[in-house]
Amino acid sequence: MARKVRRRKLAPGTLAVVGLLLAAPLVALLWVGSYTSAKPRLWGFPFFYWYQLLWVIVSALTTAGAYFLVTHTGTMVEVDDGDEEETR
């Protein structure tokens, strides 16, 4: 083959940050007990409702942050196909 496929390899610290950014909305929203209250209200919205809508915006930002990190940091490395044929 002419040239190998290259992928971006992130530093362990960066990878951890990406993981946190992606995990944050999952943890926050799937931990339902943390936001099932009516107060405080915001513009008439009970807490339960505005908190989740706020997370829409927060999750867009965290995902954008993760996108930036996985596309702009790290070094390009070749992906080694080895002789894995049957083993993996």
Next chain:
Amino acid sequence: MSPLSMQAAGRSVDGVALSVLIILFLVVTGVGFAAARWHRPTALASLDEWGLGGRGFGTFITWFLLGGDLYTAYTFVAVPAAMFATGAVSGFFAVPYTIVVYPLIFIFMPRLWSVSHRHGYVTPADFVRGRFDSRSLSLAVAVTGIIATMPYIALQLVGIQAVLEVVGVGGSGSTFTKDLPLFIAFAVLAAYTYSSGLRAPALIAFVKDILIYVVIIVAVIYIPYKLHGFGHIFNAAHDKLSATPATSFIPGPSGLVSYGTLALGSAMALFMYPHSVTAVLSTKNRSIVRRNAAMLPAYSLMLGLLALLGFMAIAAKTSVIGADGKPNAQLVVPSLFRQMFPSWFAGIAYSAVAIGALVPAAIMSIAAANLFTRNIYREFFDRTASPAREAAVSKLVSLVVKLGALAFILFLDKTLALNFQLLGGIWILQTFPAIVFGLYTRWLHRYALLAGWAVAMVWGTIAAYRVIAPATGKHFGGSVTKIPFFDNRTAYIAMTAFAMNVIVAVVLTVILRALKVSNGRDATRPSDYYADAGDPRVADALGQPGTGQAAPEPV
């Protein structure tokens, strides 16, 4: 029309609104067909045409089309209806669902994009076939995709039916006239798909999306304004939904697990559906999915506000008495529009809902039909079928899929249409281990995956069958049930079944590996999962590289 007057849905024909609906529908459809004709491909048309874009969609168009996929009758009719009828647990989970889904696809979708583009995979079943070297596992994935799509299409038909009923088409009386709006919806969908193929829906999707966004923006600003603000709306909802234990304004302790599993299960299921995989795979390069994952939440915000239309209807005391004289929560959004908007704008709003249900229904049924042709018909019945023969099979199957959808509506309880989508989710989620875990590892044994799938499908279906709808006494009346071995905890059946699926798959894998049962040959290599546009052997268009599998003519 006075805004706060009680108005029974479907009691009289709203001539202006009906005219606007018909005219807009004809214009939009006409434009779509004309454009499809004008831009006819010279080469043999194939699956690539829309979904699999020989064209390679960029960031913005993908955002637009994927968003259009999200805005179906699910968002517009079913979620607000659930909010109106039973409150947060059965409705508002759609918000965390559409937030959680994006980090998930951010993680695994680029790998699916890469391996699919390297091997010419067009469906999840294609990938499973190549990765696990198992025709039976691939068949299981394909069959699940087709069956799970049916109730999702049924949901769209219910949406169209709701609009027609509120406009005043169909009336009380015999069985036939009672279901007339449904039959009209079905006939329009069938004719539309049969004659157009995927090209027209793709083009119409743009017009449809613009129409929908206009209506949404007007609805979520104008209606709260007429109802004296959100504070008043939430107070009215609180008073109604806190009155009985069956409804909830904010989930109580017993509803926490249900709420969370409904959100997570729906999120994990969404991108297993054939039509959504198709949409993602049609992007130009590997990064577009991820960029979209950051941009798509804009839609979730709108979805949340749309869900609140259900609460607005509570505050506005909207009547949802159907043509048959019985209350039907599915009518709540069109009824609210009829009550709040002048006729001409109500007509525009109805068109948005109807076309917004029709286009995804067409795309879903075509995706399911093509899945059948590609992974079942050609794989098991006729390996040498001509493109013309495959096109004929696809057309027939797309009709069968729609008939299946119709059967769901006629035999199941349609007063909570959201449940159709949840039922589809129970099934489609069981393909997750083979597809998503398969993207990372071949450790799970192919037969163990198949057994896990089978156990989860059977248990999930039985569990869903046993849920009796409180209102009508019909089976398949809900999608939440007690978790076995856990007292008094209820969860989304799809997630409980998924847990069983994974446990069975892991245990059997250990056994099968100990017995050294062959796990087949992997057609993919590590670099396949990272390949991007421009890399060797990455085709510009899907379904075309040297696999010898020219895709069939779409329906």
